[in-house]
Amino acid sequence: MSSTETLCIKIPLGQEAHAIARQFAVEQTTPQKGKQTYLNTLAVYAVCSYLKWLQIDTALEKGDSWHPLKRALFDVADLVLPNIGKLECRPVQPGETAISLPPEVMENRIGYVAVQFSECLNEVKLLGFVRTVTISSASEQIPIASLKPLNFLFDYIPDTVAHPTLNTSQIRVNLNQWFENLFESSWMPLEQIFGSRNEKKFALRTVSSFSKASVARTKIIDLGLQVGSQSVALLVAIAPYSEHKVEILVQLHPVYEKGFLPSNLRLNLLLESGEIIQNVVSRSNDNYIQLKRFRGYSGEGFNIQVSDGNFTIKETFVI
Numbered sequence: 008m009s010s011t012e013t014l015c016i017k018i019p020l021g022q023e024a025h026a027i028a029r030q031f032a033v034e035q036t037t038p039q040k041g042k043q044t045y046l047n048t049l050a051v052y053a054v055c056s057y058l059k060w061l062q063i064d065t066a067l068e069k070g071d072s073w074h075p076l077k078r079a080l081f082d083v084a085d086l087v088l089p090n091i092g093k094l095e096c097r098p099v100q101p102g103e104t105a106i107s108l109p110p111e112v113m114e115n116r117i118g119y120v121a122v123q124f125s126e127c128l129n130e131v132k133l134l135g136f137v138r139t140v141t142i143s144s145a146s147e148q149i150p151i152a153s154l155k156p157l158n159f160l161f162d163y164i165p166d167t168v169a170h171p172t173l174n175t176s177q178i179r180v181n182l183n184q185w186f187e188n189l190f191e192s193s194w195m196p197l198e199q200i201f202g203s204r205n206e207k208k209f210a211l212r213t214v215s216s217f218s219k220a221s222v223a224r225t226k227i228i229d230l231g232l233q234v235g236s237q238s239v240a241l242l243v244a245i246a247p248y249s250e251h252k253v254e255i256l257v258q259l260h261p262v263y264e265k266g267f268l269p270s271n272l273r274l275n276l277l278l279e280s281g282e283i284i285q286n287v288v289s290r291s292n293d294n295y296i297q298l299k300r301f302r303g304y305s306g307e308g309f310n311i312q313v314s315d316g317n318f319t320i321k322e323t324f325v326i
Contacts, residue, residue: 017199046098047084050122092117099123194224221246258297275312
């Protein structure tokens with residue numbers, strides 16, 4: 008199975024992304040250069056959004072692609088990762104089977120990410136990654152089929168930069184707003200994380216059996232180099248239980264090509280006071296783990312914690 012089949016991360020492109028791309032495109036001297044700049048800008052913006060979801064630092068405005076003169080002179084789509092280097096985000100249009108590398112991006116890059124566009128430019132798919140050192144100096148194209156899954160990128164990000172010991176989300180997720188189709192940007196539909204893989208079908212089945220009135224979202228969590236740079240998906244589903252009470256289902260799933268969760272991964276439910284009231288630990292052959300369903304009243308808060316003993320990631324919720 009090729010990397011394009013094993014990785015199905017889709018990133019939505021909203022009004023802000025298109026507004027920036029239009030601004031950069033109208034500065035160009037020809038329609039062809041304007042289109043090139045438009046796609047380059049969206050590609051960089053999408054990869055930047057993805058890395059932010061994984062809480063990896065980026066410096067969007069420091070790249071050549073955000074510099075007026077350099078983007079006018081060159082075909083660049085670089086994203087700066089502080090203290091690491093530049094990551095080139097190359098656009099792939101529908102039907103293309105390779106990413107093209109202009110001469111100006113053949114050097115001073117830690118690697119390349121292929122960013123495939125949909126026909127209407129409302130979302131992109133991140134197809135995979137390749138390191139610069141694996142590319143011959145004479146190469147101008149990289150076949151998409153030869154790309155590695157995107158999590159290979161994390162092997163080259165220093166642990167102290169990308170994976171702090173304590174990684175806590177600063178956003179308090181309001182679950183009641185989910186019933187109104189209002190979602191935080193890092194919480195995505197199940198299809199955007201799981202694609203057409205079996206994990207998606209299983210996740211959809213468990214949520215639909217939970218309640219036909221349920222609303223479900225999932226978020227990517229990067230586990231760090233301690234467990235092989237694997238990422239997992241935290242799935243939260245909510246359903247009305249009574250007039251002022253909500254029932255909640257929380258699961259942890261593997262993503263990318265991984266079929267099983269890392270062993271000894273702990274999923275905890277905590278009160279706002281920090282008291283752990285429920286937990287479950289993964290085994291080596293678990294393809295998902297979940298907390299027992301629980302209920303809460305409107306206005307109550309709780310925390311979900313993912314930990315392996317060396318790091319802790321906490322997500323904060325209010326009902």
